[in-house]
Amino acid sequence: MELDLKFHYPVDPEEYVLFRDFILKHSGIVIPPEKTYLIETRLSRLMAEAGYEDFGKFYTYVVSGRDPLLPQKIINAITTNETLWFRDATPWRVLEEFVLPPLVKAMMSGEKSRIRIWLSAVSTGQEAYSTAMCVDNYLKTNNIRDISLSDFDFFATDISSRVLDYAKRARYDGISITRGLSEYYRDRYFTKNGMAWELDPRIKQAIRFRQFNLHQDYSEFGIFDVIFCRYVLIYFSEEKKREIINKLYNALDSRGVLFTGNYALYELFADKYDANHFKNLTYYTKKNPKF
Amino acid sequence: MTIDLKEELCAVFAGALAEVVSTTTGLALDMVSTMQDDGFGEMVGIMNLNSKNRGLIFISAEEEDVRMLYSCMTGVPVEQVGEDDMSDTLCELVNMTAGSVKLRIKDPDYMFSLSSPFVIRGTDISMVTKKRVPVISRMLRGEKIAVKIKVVYS
Amino acid sequence: MKLLIVDDSAVIRKVIKAAAGVLSMEAEEAQDGIEALEKLAECHREISLVLLDWNMPEMSGYDVLVEMKKNEKYKDIPVMMVTTESQKTSIVAAIRAGAANYLTKPFTTEELELKIIECIGEEGDY
Numbered sequence: 395m396e397l398d399l400k401f402h403y404p405v406d407p408e409e410y411v412l413f414r415d416f417i418l419k420h421s422g423i424v425i426p427p428e429k430t431y432l433i434e435t436r437l438s439r440l441m442a443e444a445g446y447e448d449f450g451k452f453y454t455y456v457v458s459g460r461d462p463l464l465p466q467k468i469i470n471a472i473t474t475n476e477t478l479w480f481r482d483a484t485p486w487r488v489l490e491e492f493v494l495p496p497l498v499k500a501m502m503s504g505e506k507s508r509i510r511i512w513l514s515a516v517s518t519g520q521e522a523y524s525t526a527m528c529v530d531n532y533l534k535t536n537n538i539r540d541i542s543l544s545d546f547d548f549f550a551t552d553i554s555s556r557v558l559d560y561a562k563r564a565r566y567d568g569i570s571i572t573r574g575l576s577e578y579y580r581d582r583y584f585t586k587n588g589m590a591w592e593l594d595p596r597i598k599q600a601i602r603f604r605q606f607n608l609h610q611d612y613s614e615f616g617i618f619d620v621i622f623c624r625y626v627l628i629y630f631s632e633e634k635k636r637e638i639i640n641k642l643y644n645a646l647d648s649r650g651v652l653f654t655g656n657y658a659l660y661e662l663f664a665d666k667y668d669a670n671h672f673k674n675l676t677y678y679t680k681k682n683p684k685f
Numbered sequence: 686m687t688i689d690l691k692e693e694l695c696a697v698f699a700g701a702l703a704e705v706v707s708t709t710t711g712l713a714l715d716m717v718s719t720m721q722d723d724g725f726g727e728m729v730g731i732m733n734l735n736s737k738n739r740g741l742i743f744i745s746a747e748e749e750d751v752r753m754l755y756s757c758m759t760g761v762p763v764e765q766v767g768e769d770d771m772s773d774t775l776c777e778l779v780n781m782t783a784g785s786v787k788l789r790i791k792d793p794d795y796m797f798s799l800s801s802p803f804v805i806r807g808t809d810i811s812m813v814t815k816k817r818v819p820v821i822s823r824m825l826r827g828e829k830i831a832v833k834i835k836v837v838y839s
Numbered sequence: 840m841k842l843l844i845v846d847d848s849a850v851i852r853k854v855i856k857a858a859a860g861v862l863s864m865e866a867e868e869a870q871d872g873i874e875a876l877e878k879l880a881e882c883h884r885e886i887s888l889v890l891l892d893w894n895m896p897e898m899s900g901y902d903v904l905v906e907m908k909k910n911e912k913y914k915d916i917p918v919m920m921v922t923t924e925s926q927k928t929s930i931v932a933a934i935r936a937g938a939a940n941y942l943t944k945p946f947t948t949e950e951l952e953l954k955i956i957e958c959i960g961e962e963g964d965y
Binding site for chain 3: 405434435438439441442443447449477518556557560565566567568569570588589590
């Protein structure tokens with residue numbers, strides 16, 4: 395069938411505003427006008443399945459609450475999933491060189507009883523598993539035997555419930571296994587089973603997954619030594635960004651480290667955080683830590 | 686074509702290509718320059734954009750870079766990439782880029798439908814157009830590869 | 840569990856095959872709509888899901904979908920469109936014609952695997 399262009403009715407501005415506001419309200423995520431096409435490509439199937447062919451009518455159906463699962467389905471569809479191992483490499487170098495040594499020392503001296511790392515947008519799992527592999531490898535290569543992965547709490551969250559189910563399987567195809575993962579890590583932590591690469595169960599079991607939306611309350615999670623909140627803040631409104639940065643501050647230990655991804659966000663952090671640099675990476679620590 | 690429109694179209698095409706490459710290969714590309722020359726890489730994927738303002742899209746790269754793209758797309762080692770695989774890679778890049786651009790263009794004069802992509806190969810391929818024909822060119826470069834995109838409207 | 844992958848691009852077929860492999864699924868391949876119908880005639884009983892490109896030479900994926908839904912033998916096999924045609928009109932047309940799911944190119948293998956699971960459920964041995 396040849397598609398006739400005159401039948402192409404894209405999302406009109408009013409429909410765009412309705413869904414932009416809906417998505418903002420339910421997730422804190424902003425869809426800028428130049429990305430209107432995301433509403434068309436990502437939500438058309440849900441719309442067609444609900445029996446509509448016009449986003450205005452579909453919106454009325456969505457907010458009617460007749461399908462209680464629909465808001466989460468919309469959020470699942472609209473969020474983009476990043477899928478690289480050790481993305482940018484530098485945060486894990488910082489972890490090995492500057493973050494883990496004092497934390498491990500504090501554990502050895504009994505000053506600390508547990509090291510807590512929050513991976514706040516893990517998508518299909520690569521960032522969480524990269525971090526646990528990095529820690530395990532650090533302990534092994536430095537002959538640290540008194541501390542093991544069980545002394546760490548790797549808390550992994552994502553707004554999308556469907557990607558977390560994927561992450562929990564810890565099984566990757568021959569293509570995704572090549573994206574950013576060195577042979578060193580692949581050979582030590584993965585086993586090939588048929589066409590699938592399966593992660594070492596020790597690493598898999600070290601991660602605690604939970605569906606969670608960053609614009610909700612996280613006071614109950616406790617205090618973390620390291621927080622990964624990478625390539626996420628850009629999707630939020632300015633107001634939400636500030637709110638999240640403040641909440642992260644409260645969830646971060648006084649000597650904790652926050653990784654956000656390679657964006658120039660310093661102005662938003664300047665009040666409360668110090669910017670630290672390693673190669674092209676900027677990461678944040680709390681101002682005036684109480685040592 | 687006004688300079689503003691040309692810049693806008695340029696950003697749309699190059700942005701779509703970068704997104705396609707990053708999604709399908711995991712390779713990040715940055716826009717480095719507006720190309721001053723009319724040069725192409727050794728392999729050029731081409732598609733006719735059927736619209737009121739008829740257009741052509743060209744995506745080109747050196748053979749070595751096309752091999753790398755295929756390898757990253759499929760997980761096949763670079764040395765095992767065959768000739769047909771390379772042509773197919775460029776055709777798919779053109780196809781997906783044009784498909785992504787199509788969604789971002791709402792101006793009916795530039796709205797197009799897709800056609801079958803094809804590939805030409807050779808060294809020192811150049812293009813000569815009449816003076817007033819608008820040509821949009823961008824070079825995108827990453828750590829491992831460089832890709833050129835050109836769009837011509839007549 | 841077997842997939843039928845219908846796409847004129849060998850690269851795309853290879854990528855889909857890799858994704859199917861991780862779900863312990865085997866795959867049959869067809870390069871265009873006509874070959875897809877031939878494959879279906881041959882082995883439709885083994886096929887649990889058909890992945891269809893839209894723009895292909897000879898016969899489009901949309902036409903294959905329509906043919907499948909008309910045929911008693913094939914109409915219950917779920918179909919997922921995997922295509923660069925990502926406009927609302929195409930998506931609505933395909934869902935109306937009976938497609939179970941819709942994935943737009945470009946996609947990551949993780950996304951493809953998630954969509955396959957959505958179509959066939961978690962029945963694999965993973």
